[in-house]
Amino acid sequence: MAKDPICGMFVEETENSIQYVKEGRKYSFCSSQCLDEFKEPEKEFKKLKLHVTVSVILTIPIVFLSLPHMFPTQLGNLFPIDVMHNINYIMLVLATPIQFWIGWRFYRGFWDGIKAKASNMDTLIAVGTTTAYIYSAIVTIVPEYFPVETVYFETAAIIITLILIGRLLETRTKEKASKAVRKLLDLQPRMANIIIDDGKEIQIPIEQVRKGQTIAVRPGERIPTDGKIVEGFSSIDESAITGESIPVEKSVGNEVIGATINKNGFLKIKTTKVGQDTVLSQIITLVEEAKSGKAQMQKMVDTVAKYFVPAIVIIAVGVFFGWYFIGDAGLTYSLLAFVSVMIIACPCALGIATPAALMMGAGKGAENGILYKGGEYLEIAKKVKTIVFDKTGTLTKGKPSVTDIVDLSEIGEHELLRLAAIAESGSEHPLGQSIVSKAKSEGIIVANPESFEVLAGHGLKAIYSNHTVLIGNRKLMLENNIQMLEKVDNILKKFEEEGKTAVLVLVDNKLSGIIAMSDTIKEGAKEAIDALKRNGINIVMLTGDNERTARTIASKLGIIRVIAQVLPHEKEELIAKLKSENGNIVAMVGDGINDAPALARADLGIAIGSGTDVAKETGGIILIKDDLRDVVTALDLGNKTVAKIKQNLFWAFVYNTGLIPIAGGILVPLFGIGIFGWLPMFAGLAMAMSSVTVVGNSLLLGRYKSEFKKN
Helix, strand or coil, X not given: CEECCCCCCEEEECCCCEEEEECCEEECCCCCCHHHHHCHHHHHHHHHHHHHHHHHHHHHHHHHHCHHHHCCCXXXXXXXXXXXXXHHHHHHHHHHHHHHHHCHXXXXXXXHHHHCCCCCHHHHHHHHHHHHHHHHHHHHHCHHHCCCCCCCHHHHHHHHHHHHHHHHHHHHXXXXXXXXXXXXXXXXXXXXXXXXXXXXXXEEXXXXXXXXXXXXXXXXXXXXXXXXXXXXXXXXXXXHHHCCCCCEEECCXXXXXXXXEECCCCEEEEEEECHHHCHHHHHHHHHHHHHHCCCCCHHHHHHHHHHHHHHHHHHHHHHHHHHHHHCCCHHHHHHHHHHHHHHHCCCHHHHHHHHHHHHHHHHHHHHCCEEECCHHHHHHHCCCCEEEEEHHHHHEEEEEEEEEEEECCCXXXXXXXXXXXXXXXXXXXXXXXXXXXXXXXXXXXXXXXCEEEEECCCEEEEEECCEEEXXXXXXXXXXXXXXXXHHHHHHHHHHHHXXXXXXXXXXXXXXXXXXXXXXXXXXXXXXXXXXXXXXXXXXXXXXXXXXXXXXXXXXXXXXXXXXCCCCHHHHHHHHHHHHCCCCCCEEEEECCXXXXXXXXXCCEEEEECCCCHHHHHHCCXXXXXXXXXXXXXXXXXXXXXXXXXXXXXHHHHHHHHHCHHHHCCCCHHHHCHHHHHHHHHHHHHHHHHHHHHHHHHHHHHHHCCCCCCCC
């Protein structure tokens, strides 16, 4: 049996039927079961969110109760010994569920590492926090064996809490990716109307539709699957797939794409692709495959942990045996030296090095209208060499607006626009709506026509106040015996060369004017492109629109490389090709469902905030304000944040490794054996200072300012 890549269920197909098999059970269709595959990240996110909440609630009082231990000269003398001991017991009770219930995932990861004969970040966390917890528990229960009654419950709790917060952010990203696929699935109709031999219609689940069957699609319905029109004429809204805002007129013989919307005509469609072969299914598959290949910043820390953990354990054990057998320091002092090494090497600063910088970077990003979904996207932002922009809805506003009004009969532009707007007021076509919007913006009252008729493939006809108004293309002129003058033809050609869509307006069977419309460039787009080019970044425009229109927009923006007339899966393939060019790091900026595979395949996907939910959940960065200048800010802020992360990691390792000799007792010959009792406290203080250094360095990101002044 084959496996359906969309629903994850096995498909058992016979000559007359199809069944979906999961865990030994068979289903006639998978609409209600196929989303199970995408629920796991949501379950993990809810579980992790609960753990983080409980961990934070328990950690806060532990930190406050530990202040007398952390500052003994200022606070420790305020409490009697017996009160301090009771406080230790309270912290033990609070820290135990954090260590062994909430932190159980780290022990599981530690055990997996042992089975794989490798160390990872879980190993580092499990060893470090367990050492701090067990030492503190022993000191709490039998304090008489230790010279200094210092505990480190707050150390273990803080580490586990901060690491879990980082993992919560990572899991949130995975859950978003899962939702993106589910939203794509929701675009496809659940049922289809099949026309059987006697001309009757029967409704069946979309999963049972077969290639070669004829389906009926009424106005306003989504087309169930890919096919070819065998009867009817209509305008098809393909914006969900192609991203182009203007509906495409389709007639007999034209191909249609599943999940697009039939606007105004009754269609009979012969299916040509079903199931996993449809365009929508291919987009879903591409998004899933591309998202699974994303690298995580945490891998770098895991690589370090692979060598760091065994080295620290060997050093700590060596210090213990060295003082016990060679230094003759006794069991208690040798154990204190061992614990000091493990505590000072405990990854508290290492654990917050990345989250601290990310929180500051994310905060500054939010101030500038930018959302980062994870650390890996910040890291990649620094390395981007090529940025690919989608055209419609990204570089342009994504909807047509009137750019030119040409009066050919001396009725005046104002009257021409008024009559055209009245005629178009009954139309749902974006071009017609742009004419109505233009009229209203100029204070023209747009009345309702007395009659309105759509002329399939040609335009429309309306009657108002004894005037007959026709709006349409050249075919409409020919049918009404209107001779196209050379002057008019030249004007139309000029508009077409400029990438504009022009309609002819007839009033009382007389050619009265031309109205041209086009998608307009967004404010700030040219400024953003210029800034990126100054920074040495290559710019590419990628669009499903025609070459001429794309070149017109590109020339206005100063973009040289243009790739036009590409389908969604071809966009993804072109991104992959660009990435293969000498290790090129590629970012993709888009807004539509059709951009989702390309956003996922790119090293860095940047989604426009005004775009579709699928695009936003597939991209790694979201521009909330729909301002392309934020692309420049996003890359620059990412660069600054990654620099802070690297600085934080440097300081964390300096503290964790540079002070190991002191924690191991190198100062004992100078100050005497009594210093052993203070080594754990010194280790805890050094670890606290490393955290303060990391947080303070991260806070410097708060001074970041974008190079663009926003209104």
